Amino acid sequence: xxxxxxxxxxxxxxxxxxxxxxxxxxxxxxxxxxxSTSQDTSYDGSALWLHVSTGVRGRDDRLGRVMALYTWAVPxxxxxxxxxxxxxxxxxxxxxxxxxxxxxxxxxxxxxxxxSAVWQAPMPAxxxxxxxxSGGASMVGFVAVMVNLALTGLVNLPVIAxxxxxxxxPALRWVVPPLALAVGVIGLQVGLRTGGRRLERxxxxxxxxxxxxx
Numbered sequence: 001x002x003x004x005x006x007x008x009x010x011x012x013x014x015x016x017x018x019x020x021x022x023x024x025x026x027x028x029x030x031x032x033x034x035x036s037t038s039q040d041t042s043y044d045g046s047a048l049w050l051h052v053s054t055g056v057r058g059r060d061d062r063l064g065r066v067m068a069l070y071t072w073a074v075p076x077x078x079x080x081x082x083x084x085x086x087x088x089x090x091x092x093x094x095x096x097x098x099x100x101x102x103x104x105x106x107x108x109x110x111x112x113x114x115x116s117a118v119w120q121a122p123m124p125a126x127x128x129x130x131x132x133x134s135g136g137a138s139m140v141g142f143v144a145v146m147v148n149l150a151l152t153g154l155v156n157l158p159v160i161a162x163x164x165x166x167x168x169x170p171a172l173r174w175v176v177p178p179l180a181l182a183v184g185v186i187g188l189q190v191g192l193r194t195g196g197r198r199l200e201r202x203x204x205x206x207x208x209x210x211x212x213x214x
Contacts, residue, residue, distance in 0.1 A: 023093055023097055025080065026081040026084065027100050029076070030073075030101040030108065031149065033109075034104060034108025035152070036069075037109055037112040038116050039144055041116040041206065042120045042121050042123045045123065045211060048206065049207055052204070057200065058199035059197075061196065062113040062195045065116075066113060081094075096166055097163075099159065099176040099179070100176065100180060104184075106181075106184025106188045107152060107155045107188060107191075108148065109191070110189065110190060111148050113195040114190075115147055116195065117194075117196070118195075120206055120210050121141060122212040158179060
C-alpha cells in the first residue's frame with residue numbers, strides 16, 4: 001500500500017511530469033489504507049468466535065478495527081504529506097489535499113466497515129502464504145476492494161467537486177478541509193452503524209464463512 005504511491009511518484013519523474021503530481025500520493029495512500037480493512041473480518045478466521053461468543057456489539061467490532069488502523073495510518077499520512085509538501089514546495093495545495101486525504105480515509109474506512117460485514121471469504125491461516133487463497137476467495141476479495149473504492153469515491157464527490165472548483169476559485173481551498181471532515185465523519189459513522197447492525201444479524205453465518213480454509 002505504501003510502495004504503490006512511491007512508484008506513482010517515481011513514474012512522474014520518469015515521464016517528465018515533475019514534482020507537481022507527487023503531492024497527490026497521500027490521497028492515494030489514504031484510499032488504499034481505508035480499502036485494506038474491507039477484508040480484515042475474513043482474515044480473522046475461526047478466531048472471530050471470541051467476538052461471537054462474548055456478545056461484542058457489531059458497531060464496537062467495526063470501531064475497534066478502524067481505531068487500530070488509525071493508530072498507525074494517521075501518523076504515516078501526516079509524515080508522508082509533510083515530507084512531500086516540503087520536497088515539492090507545493091504548500092498552497094496543502095489545505096485541499098490534506099482535506100481530501102482525511103475525507104477519503106474516514107469515509108473509506110466507514111465504507112470498508114460495511115463492505116467487510118457483507119462479503120467474507122476463506123483466507124489463509126495465520127503463518128501461511130498470503131497467496132494461498134482459492135480462486136473464489138480471490139474473486140470475493142477483488143469485488144470487495146472494487147466496491148469499496150467505488151463507494152468511497154461516490155461518498156466523497158462533494159469534497160472532490162469542491163477541490164476541483166478551488167482551481168478556479170482559490171478561496172474554496174479553505175472550504176475543503178471543514179467539508180472534508182464533515183463528509184468523512186458522517187461516512188464513517190454510517191459505515192460503522194450499518195456494518196455493525198449487519199454483523200449482529202449474521203454473526204453465525206459470518207463465523208462459518210471465515211472459518212473455512214482454502
